[in-house]
Amino acid sequence: MSENINQEIYTELANRIYDLDGEVYRVLGSSLGRTFTGNRDTTIRTLSMLMYTKPDGHLLRSELALISNMARTIKDDAERSRLMTEYDEILKAIEKLPDMFGKTDIIDAERVALNLAARREKISEDDHLVICISRTQGSAGNDIGFELADNLRINYYDVEIFDQVLKRLEAEKDAVQDKENFTEFNKYGKKTHESLRTKLKELNRYHGLSKQDAVFFNMSDLICDLARTEDCLIMGRCADAILKNNHIPHISIFISAPFQVRIQHVMDVRNMDMKEAVRFLKKMDRQHKRYYEFYTGEKWGKPENYDLCINSANYGIKETIDVIKRLLNQQTVQRN
Template identity: 30%
Template sequence: MENDKTYVIAIGRQFGCGGREIGQLIAKGLGVAYYDKELLSEAAKSSGVNEDFFEAADERSPRFFSSLWSFNLGYNTGAYFIGDTPLSDDSIYRAQSEVMTQLADRGPCVIVGRTADYLLRDHCKVVSVFVHSSIEDRVQRIMSRGDAKTEKEAREKAEKKNKLRAEYYNFYTDKKWGDAASYDLSIDASLLGTQATAMFIIDFVKKIINKK
């Protein structure tokens, strides 16, 4: 049943488009909570599983996650359980999903990525937004924050990260990552810049939330 006392702005984003910064500006502008990597810490605490597992599996499809077992991450993976369920891609996703639901119940918030738009669709009011930008802008942002040293490296990293996010989203939802039809709003941050894009989305969200 939908909780009409709260709402969530769920933000999907291309790697390097400034989605995190835009999400933070939206949360600040609306005076609501903001969750991104914080979800991993919350999920780890509630499940009793080392946070490294959530970090390693973050926004990666089960096919990718299954390959992690061969590395072990320095822990005895067989010893970790969530309740009575052995640690797996589904249990990782379920634990994170439960945390998102709990966070949504605390009050209005912005949640970045992790299929929040789909997961919470029947739980509360959700405004789903996908942020993208030109490859040129993404490359410059990726390099400026130190995630790559060359344009070639930045392009390759953007492509790899977006592929992982798409596989994750497409696996756990019945929608297509990045497809405009999957979201309430799809916006090119290259056109307005980070600050103005956030303001545009804030105005859009207010109109949707206040709609009778």
């Protein structure tokens, strides 16, 4: 009975998300198109499954962020407020579901009492608020980043969103053809095996660059454009190094947690046993490190490269967000 009730809730929320996307598109009239382009029934089933399949919660989070990012560009104050209110209500309803993103917390209770957070000066009001978050897998970094962006009312960008935005903006150049390979490379720093003919064809198409390198440089241009034009939070993608090299003001944050705590978090979130979780985390850490260091020449996770390095296990998700807000001096600021 309980499972059937949950399924009804998933379906109801999926319909609300689908309708919100359509309404945002109608009001905005965006040339980029809707977030959901499939038929209603198929989309509702997919969204319901994303809510049901907890390890894919980050995909649902990305879809929601795309809609809210678009809604925040609506010029009419009343329409923007109306649609953002509906978005907030949907998000609150999703957060009440069992084990949805942000529900499986990460915290070391024995060390909580030892934590102090120092207040920092607010960044210049002449600059956009741009937050770059790097994180180790299993530290709840994505949950922290998404909730922080929503709390500050700024746009949120992660690998799935960059994938979709690049596809839309660069479609006429055929810059991104294979979503699965692109996502795998961006997340894990792995290049797929291709024939010599395919590689030569891509080198010619991208002016001597491989497709993966061309995607990185296109993404770098997009990150710089976003940082110059809007308030936003960017997860990963070497954004801190990219903005640093382009002399664009930003706040860089590295989130991690002790390996044993991350193991337990991954076991809880992904339903893995300890052996699987250990293997998964070592693989992800290795691939994140390889990707970051290959494209930046900097050491991934080196404290000197960030404005703030934080052990999320010392605070948990909510308190980590509060600590970051103290750094930003943004406790009472809401960006609409």
